[in-house]
Amino acid sequence: MEEPQSLDHAIDPLAHPTLADVAAVSGVSIKTASRVMNGSQQVSSATAERVKKAATLLGYRSNRIARELRVGSLSNLVGMVISDLANPFYAGLAAGAEERLAQEGLDLILATARDDGEREKNLIESLLERRVRGLIIVPSGEDYSHLHQERKRGFSFVFVDRPAPYLDADSVTVDNRGGVQSCLDHLLQQKCKKIAIIADTTNIWTASERIEAFKQATFRSKLDPKDIFIITNIHTSDEAALATRELLADHPEVDGIIATNDLIAMGVGQTTNLLKQPVKVVSFDLFPTANLLNIDTLDHDPKRLGRLSAELLLRRFENPMDRNYRTEIMKVEMRGNEPVGRRSS
Amino acid sequence: MEEPQSLDHAIDPLAHPTLADVAAVSGVSIKTASRVMNGSQQVSSATAERVKKAATLLGYRSNRIARELRVGSLSNLVGMVISDLANPFYAGLAAGAEERLAQEGLDLILATARDDGEREKNLIESLLERRVRGLIIVPSGEDYSHLHQERKRGFSFVFVDRPAPYLDADSVTVDNRGGVQSCLDHLLQQKCKKIAIIADTTNIWTASERIEAFKQATFRSKLDPKDIFIITNIHTSDEAALATRELLADHPEVDGIIATNDLIAMGVGQTTNLLKQPVKVVSFDLFPTANLLNIDTLDHDPKRLGRLSAELLLRRFENPMDRNYRTEIMKVEMRGNEPVGRRSS
DNA sequence: TTGTACGCGTTATCAG
DNA sequence: CTGATAACGCGTACAA
Numbered sequence: 005m006e007e008p009q010s011l012d013h014a015i016d017p018l019a020h021p022t023l024a025d026v027a028a029v030s031g032v033s034i035k036t037a038s039r040v041m042n043g044s045q046q047v048s049s050a051t052a053e054r055v056k057k058a059a060t061l062l063g064y065r066s067n068r069i070a071r072e073l074r075v076g077s078l079s080n081l082v083g084m085v086i087s088d089l090a091n092p093f094y095a096g097l098a099a100g101a102e103e104r105l106a107q108e109g110l111d112l113i114l115a116t117a118r119d120d121g122e123r124e125k126n127l128i129e130s131l132l133e134r135r136v137r138g139l140i141i142v143p144s145g146e147d148y149s150h151l152h153q154e155r156k157r158g159f160s161f162v163f164v165d166r167p168a169p170y171l172d173a174d175s176v177t178v179d180n181r182g183g184v185q186s187c188l189d190h191l192l193q194q195k196c197k198k199i200a201i202i203a204d205t206t207n208i209w210t211a212s213e214r215i216e217a218f219k220q221a222t223f224r225s226k227l228d229p230k231d232i233f234i235i236t237n238i239h240t241s242d243e244a245a246l247a248t249r250e251l252l253a254d255h256p257e258v259d260g261i262i263a264t265n266d267l268i269a270m271g272v273g274q275t276t277n278l279l280k281q282p283v284k285v286v287s288f289d290l291f292p293t294a295n296l297l298n299i300d301t302l303d304h305d306p307k308r309l310g311r312l313s314a315e316l317l318l319r320r321f322e323n324p325m326d327r328n329y330r331t332e333i334m335k336v337e338m339r340g341n342e343p344v345g346r347r348s349s
Numbered sequence: 350m351e352e353p354q355s356l357d358h359a360i361d362p363l364a365h366p367t368l369a370d371v372a373a374v375s376g377v378s379i380k381t382a383s384r385v386m387n388g389s390q391q392v393s394s395a396t397a398e399r400v401k402k403a404a405t406l407l408g409y410r411s412n413r414i415a416r417e418l419r420v421g422s423l424s425n426l427v428g429m430v431i432s433d434l435a436n437p438f439y440a441g442l443a444a445g446a447e448e449r450l451a452q453e454g455l456d457l458i459l460a461t462a463r464d465d466g467e468r469e470k471n472l473i474e475s476l477l478e479r480r481v482r483g484l485i486i487v488p489s490g491e492d493y494s495h496l497h498q499e500r501k502r503g504f505s506f507v508f509v510d511r512p513a514p515y516l517d518a519d520s521v522t523v524d525n526r527g528g529v530q531s532c533l534d535h536l537l538q539q540k541c542k543k544i545a546i547i548a549d550t551t552n553i554w555t556a557s558e559r560i561e562a563f564k565q566a567t568f569r570s571k572l573d574p575k576d577i578f579i580i581t582n583i584h585t586s587d588e589a590a591l592a593t594r595e596l597l598a599d600h601p602e603v604d605g606i607i608a609t610n611d612l613i614a615m616g617v618g619q620t621t622n623l624l625k626q627p628v629k630v631v632s633f634d635l636f637p638t639a640n641l642l643n644i645d646t647l648d649h650d651p652k653r654l655g656r657l658s659a660e661l662l663l664r665r666f667e668n669p670m671d672r673n674y675r676t677e678i679m680k681v682e683m684r685g686n687e688p689v690g691r692r693s694s
Numbered sequence: 695t696t697g698t699a700c701g702c703g704t705t706a707t708c709a710g
Numbered sequence: 711c712t713g714a715t716a717a718c719g720c721g722t723a724c725a726a
Contacts, residue, residue, distance in 0.1 A: 018503045018669055019421075020480065022719055033697050038721065048695060063498040068478040069414055069424075070719035073702050076364075079414075081458070089447055090652055092637075095440035102434055102461060111475070113426070113458040116447060130456070133413040135365070153408040158363045241637070274641045292437075292586070293638040296619045307435055324363055367703055378713045383705065393711060415703035418718050 021062040030058035041066055080110050082317065083131035084140045087119045093266055093289060093306045094142065097164065100310025101140055108318060110137065121145035132159075138317045143168050158324035164313040166209040167331070174320055176313045176332045180210060183302050183336040184217035187262045187286045190300060190338045192225060194284050196260030200233035200251055202244055202272060203264040211236070214264045214288060233258060244271025252281055260284045263299075266291040273297030286338070303339040366407040375403035386411055427455050427662065428476035429485045432464045438611055438634060438651045439487065442509065445655025446485055453663060455482065466490035477504075483662050488513050503669035509658040511554040512676070519665055521658045521677045525555060528647050528681040529562035532607045532631045535645060535683045537570060539629050541605030545578035545596055547589055547617060548609040556581070559609045559633060578603060589616025597626055605629045608644075611636040618642030631683070648684040 027037040032051055039047050040055040041064070047055075058064075072079060082105055086094040102112045113136065117124035124144045128151070131139060138160035148163075148171035155161060155173055163175040184201075191199055201218045204211040215234060222232045235251060238244050244263065248271065252258060261276070261283060263269035269287035276283050277297055287294060287301040294301045312334060319330075372382040377396055384392050385400040386409070403409075417424060427450055431439040447457045458481065462469035469489045473496070476484060483505035493508075493516035500506060500518055508520040529546075536544055546563045549556040560579060567577045580596060583589050589608065593616065597603060606621070606628060608614035614632030621628050622642055632639060632646040639646045657679060664675075 017501075018423075020502075024719080034719090035698080035721080036696060039696085042721085046695065051695085063502065065474075065477055067480060067719055068475075069480055070418055070702090071721075073414055073418060073704095073718095074720045074722085076702060078363075088444070090441055090444035092437055092440070095437070095444075096435050098459075099433070099435035099440075099461075102459065106461070111458060111460060113456060114443075114447065115456060116444075116451070129410075130413075132410055135412060135414055156362075157365070157408065270638055270641065274638075277641065293615055293619075293641070296615065296622065297638070297641060368705095369703080379703090380705080380713060381711085384712085387705085391711065396711085412703055415718090416705075418702095418720095419704040419706085421718065 020067065021064045022067070023064070025062055026055060026058050026064045029062060030054045079135050079137050081113055081134070081136045082110050082138050082140065082314075083128075083134075083136040084112055084114050085117050085124055085127050085131075085144075086114070086142045087117050087144055089114065089116050091267075092291060096306030097142065097310040097313075100305075100307035100312075101314040102310075103307075104311045104314035104318075117142075117144045119144050125150070138162070138321065140164060140313050140317060141168070142166065145169075148173075160317055160320040160324055162313050162317045162320065164309060172327075172329050174316050174330045174332075176309060176316055176334060178210070178304060178309065179333050179335050180213040181217040181220075183288055183304065184214050184262065185221045186302060186336070186338050187288065188218070188221045188225065190286055191260035191262070191284055194260070196284055198231045198233070198255065198258045199227070199260040199262065200235060200255075200258050201262040201264065202235045202238055202247060202251075202268050204239060204268070205237050211264055218262065238268055238271075241267045241271035241274070244268040245274045246271075248272045248275035249279075252276075252279060252283065256281070258283060261286070263287045265289045269294065269299055269301070270297070273299050288336075290339075300338060302336040304336045309334055365412065366409045367412070368409070370407055371400060371404050371409045374407060375399045424480050424482050425455050426458055426479070426481045427483050427485065427659075428473075428479075428481040429457055429459050430462050430469055430472050430476075430489075431459070431487045432462050432489055434459065434461050436612075437636060441651030442487065442655040442658075445652035445657075446659040447655075448652075449656045449659035449663075462487075462489045464489050470495070483507070483666065485509060485658050485662060486513070487511065490514075493518075505662055505665040505669055507658050507662045507665065509654060517672075517674050519661050519675045519677075521654060521661055521679060523555070523649060523654065524678050524680050525558040526562040526565075528633055528649065529559050529607065530566045531647060531681070531683050532633065533563070533566045533570065535631055536605035536607070536629055539605070541629055543576045543578070543600070543603045544572070544605040544607065545580060545600075545603050546607040546609065547580045547583055547592060547596075547613050549584060549613070550582050556609055563607065583613055583616075586612045586616035586619070589613040590619045591616075593617045593620040594624075597621075597624060597628065601626070603628060606631075608632045610634045614639065614644055614646070615642070618644050633681075635684075645683060647681040649681045654679055 023034050023037045027034045037055050040052050084098060084101060086098060088094055098114055105112055115127040117127060121144050140162045142164050143166050146169055148168040151171055161173045163173055167175045203215050206212040235247050238247055261272055263272045266289035272285050276285055285299045287299050288304055290301045290303060290305050368379050368382050372379045382400050385397045429443060429446060431443060433439055443459055450457055460472040462472060466489050485507045487509050488511050491514055493513040496516055506518045508518055512520045548560050551557040580592050583592055606617055608617045611634035617630050621630055630644045632644050633649060635646045635648060635650050
């Protein structure tokens, strides 16, 4: 306390003590204090002790921001932009990525775009200003050409679940075609004859992919167009439940339904389980209570997808300038039902 | 390109262009470039144009890290430590907090402690080193006295779902007592006579609180101890399903079950729905498919809890040195069933 | 073993 | 209107 330098910190307690404060209190130079804090051997144990004592006294904690600025090292922060964290699919995606990144000592900064392309653009901008190490994005926007310069400079982007329009970059998507084919095959194996697909709006990329796949797959299987039903524009479980009720009322002959995502599947399951009509339901997405609702699903685990995206990012870090962008497609298959997670709040 | 200053950036494309680069290219001083980028009026529109052109040419983006270091402004990053992001409860918690913080322009950096106190301590340390603005923590550890100095200095902590042992700090918890009482009342109203509670291990604070509340509530309601059943140590849905099966086999007279969290409720519901035994189930936690499983729940919405914790943190920011720590207790009540979320992947 | 200069990218101060 | 210079907190290079 005999040093004027630390006075300002005494005035503003919110400011953390700096190396200068520690040095002042222990009566050494800043550099010596720095050496001690970094565990350098080049300092006498006597002064080292004094410095350490001062540090704990003041509650000193090194400022990683300043350190990184000085060293010029890359941040260990990875940004991730999803549309909604409360949605189990995106939460699982984030969980998978976070887990994998944590193994490499990387931290995740998460932002939600709420399916708003403009908001997403601002979020990405903000993350870039923060000089994150890389970015994992579930695209909400329609044009990513504005990121072209960053990409060319060697900044690492990975796009998940949907590709990024107008930008060459790494991406991980799901095998929507193969997945829908599996769903259909699964229903056909169970002797379903009249099959419906219930999906979100077609301006969502995955939805339109899956609908398209359904059309092609049913054609290949030589199903009569009169025996297939395509319902779109379903956003919520409630809408799905209602749509299913109407569908089965109008067409009681329907005996198989493909739900293109988890929320839709929950709604479909609600209706089919109540009506007790003999209709098989399969879900494109994996979700915890599927087996309770007698719904078979693909092994489309969002956590796995998240992990894959993290791994793609890590590989990109190794070779940032490589102009050979990878487009990984995660295979999905029908599976048995699985235990749900663990919780301990 | 006529300036040697930008040479190093030409060599290492990963490095972002700096103000110096922009200044060099546009032939002005760094400060003038800075003025332009910050929209200062104190500069002739002619040079402003030149600078702007150079900036877009180089793809300049201001470095927020350096700026904050210089200005000494607080970071707009808030750290959050939960135990598992793949768990819908914690994901909802994070979603609620993120949403509220985003309204204030604050970003969330998320880390998962995996119920490991040691790991959690490291995560907190790391976030502190990064000089986050504040910290929202779902405690996994057993002693937070090591944060005392930070707290005294005016650093903002908020603890959620459980209080922080050995640390005076703001916290938001759930009214576990009242909630369990509501669950019990709900079952009694439906003429249940023999009631069981199925819970996690008692060394989890919320679990032990809820079990304790159950004991007291059943005592107050003058239930014969022989008519109540307490099952603990249940971590997963599968364990819950199994435990329920065993319970109902040994004690077919049981006609009411309280599940102390969402995962347990899913497992209980699986069994009771299959067995078709006349047993009412209530869940302490709210979760999407509860109504499909004929489970009534409290309105214990993790998103609401997350929002509350963010708001408490924001209030703490206003008055960091206030030694009057708030202990908010979120009331929970029985409720009708609600639509589940929206998804569009 | 310890200290002095200097720089990371930015902004504030104060001069020109 | 514009530009040197110093500073934020820290680490590297080189002396002492």
